[in-house]
Amino acid sequence: MAAAVTAALLTLTTAPASAGALPPANPYLGPVGTATMHGDAESSDATPFPGPGTGDIRADFHEQAAACPTILQGADGLPQALCTKIIDRAPKVLLLDPNSGDTLAALDLTKGSLLGGVYAYLDDQDRMVTVDGSGKLLRIKHERGGSGWRVFIDSEVDVTQAVTGHCGGNGCDAVSSVMPDFDGRVWFATDNAAAGYVGLDGVARSIVLGPGETVANSISTAPEGVSIATTHALYQLGVDGAGNPRVLWRQPYDRGPARKPGQLSWGTGATPTFFGPGSGTEYVAITDNAAPKENLLVFETATGRQICATPAVDGTENSPIGSGSSLYVASTYGYPYPQLPADAGPSQPASATFTGGMTRIDVTGSGCTVVWTNQVPSAAVPRLSVADGKIYTVTRRSLLDTGTAGTGSSGSSSGSGLGTGSAGNPTDTYKLAVIDAATGRIESERFMGGTPIHDTLQMVGTIAPGRVQYQGTMTGLFRITPR
Template sequence: MGAAAVLTIAASTASAFGPVPPANPYLGPAGTATMHGDAEASDTTPLPGVGAGGVDADFHEEGAACPTILQGADGFPQALCTKITDRAPEVLLLDPGNGETLARLDLTKGSLLGGVYAYLDNHDRMVTVDGSGSLLRIGHQRGSDGTWSLSIASKTDVTQAVTGHCGGGACDAVSSVSPDYQGRVWFATDSAAAGFVNTDGTAHSIVLAPGENVANSIATAPRGMAVATDHALYLLNADADGNPQIVWRQAYDRGPARKPGQLSWGTGATPTFFGPGNGTEYLAITDNAATKENLLVFDTATGRQVCSVPAIDGTENSPIGSGNSVFVAGTYGYPYPALPPDAGTSQPASAPISGGMTRIDVTDSGCTVIWTNTVPSSAVPRLSVADGKIYTFTRHSLLAGGSSSPGSGSSGLGSGSAGVTDNYSFAVIDADTGKVDTEQSIGATTVDDTLEMVGTIAPGRIQYQGTTTGLFRITPH
């Protein structure tokens, strides 16, 4: 077990976590249908996790980084990975019994984020937009010989909606997709166009603001679609004529530059819907303010800022949101082996990983820090509202001093990084107190960097965790 976390506890009466957001009828099962668990990107799950006992961890080498691992109602896990050889995306169908790969399907290469964000629909099909500008629904089937295959069940061309603002060129690419509660598939692009594909296949989009960019995923809730650019947070919905419109916009402090441990100059967060009533009345992101980044909480309906409170040094992670509570994990100094082409230089150029995790509760009088710890999380944490535990990975250096060495590589996603002596442990944290229940080494090293990817908790207390070269399947011992 690693070093105990240093805690700062504020006086508080902890309430039960939840509720989880309402079930989106166009999504697969709650907790396993999107990278962040649900359409609202709450990073919660109604399923119990592996627990704080001993674990068995099987690693599956895929020759690809696998940031998105989802599971449909049929029980079959699916992964959207980026191959190391050519940086092109591929979809994997996994055996639910052991995590072995049953089938693969190559997709057309697009932008870096185009090989990351996808979801499973209510028919267990993976939905994504590939580099050809097509909205794909990818199904899986078993042949008469018993072998499995993946195939494109439907394809919708959305090129005009994505690049219509480019003056006839191909200047833009879809970075993420998510369904709303009417069946429209919303999307955002790298260059801050946003829109949706209707159920009839027609696509509509608008440009949020010239010169802005989107570097994270979108989230959808009954009140609309939330997207954060590198300048502002937006809520969108469809107007009376069936076109996308901006409901409200809130600019935030983007700071003087990108920080080390971030992939863009701006917020590192996918917007998170949460709340104690229906699970969506608040919307949260982090800003990029100098010294300490703030957690920003807004009223979903009006855009009114509920609070701004200093949280962490810097983060590339989406907050966890559940009930009145938000959990933010720091990634300041994390040594990414690759950066998007327009990321720019960071200030400072590099830094040791500072880590740290914070719980902040929303109250009638604003927001209050409940606890902080020093956990060096190396994955996007996931909260199980069933057991009250936060599941993540930690990264520790085996060198004297314990800080991971900063990386400066830019050779591509999944290639080598600095800190070759670092090791990674599976960690379980008590969400009430912030204390580390257990931290277990599972044999991962920098070769299998978890690279701030999300862990997915599946039924049966199974957790899947992507790395730069494949994925772990973790089960109770």
């Protein structure tokens, strides 16, 4: 596996110019591209590995009776999934056979908040790290014994006081996501916008970012610090001289009049994305929730100075892809989720048709420039392969929609030649789509599934070595390979 990673990283020197490069590798994470939901600590949603390509594919579906938004793969080559069971909304960890996608072993975790069963990462020992409803930071290991594989808790740290101590306890808050920084601290954010870390000494420390704010997405780390987006502002955090978390800068954004259809919370739908053509982390980006069109916001990582605010999409629940000077944003406006979080609140308007659309925006010396847009009805968080210069996602289309390979267009006008997605028709089809990152053109769409259980629900696809792609759905996961 180490050789495969090395070989893939060598392709960066000859990768297509439009694909850019990857940000710095975090030494406390597993392999670059497969250790976190968004690929790396910086949440670039880019990978060093080539995807399944534009030819015929084999899409094997594995029913789990659980939604599987997080599928990761360690240096040992074994995929791991963090899924949320349909029957009781409790998380479970799956160890998968890398050759088939079948389940080798599983471990049930304690139910907590919804996001407690979503965000996790693999550390440098291939252990899954997450915080479940028990209020403990868990490091979950797997090993093979005489009776087969098993998954078990290798270590745990109680973070309950650091999480609930700001609001009087009584289970008033819960950890939503975790990520290590470049010094080995494990940072966390909570539903109610507390943030902190567990140090190498095992002690948890935290602060409150903003009263009345919430965190509905993952967090990102870079050598410069920790980035957390709340429903009101983007924060950059570090550590003060006494070893406590501190806010380095805060940038509020336009959160709009209400949640938009196709979003799960009122505020940005984006996990912060570090990117840049130099160090790979000189900028950090999110989308706001402005109406009628959301802006892509780019800030200087070191100072918080805003570089640009560029109209991008009608609305999104996805994190931007970041690579080199380029960002790629996919619209989720109107996406027909079968169910919303209990605290999502009403949307404005009350409903909308899912039409999709994706745009590429480059950071230049004079600000930010729209390079292309298309109308791809993306039903997953797209992933960019810097090895082949392609963006991989899943399209959702009505049976009446015959559009396949349209072309992107330059500037700010809409792409042409593509049909739109439907508004929750149970006969919608799901296809693996391959998009040229340079032009925005869809190069291929290959059928994956055509029933509601195949709904990819704007989950992330993970590309692993060997041109294998894993894609979570509302009841299980796909293992996709070239045929």
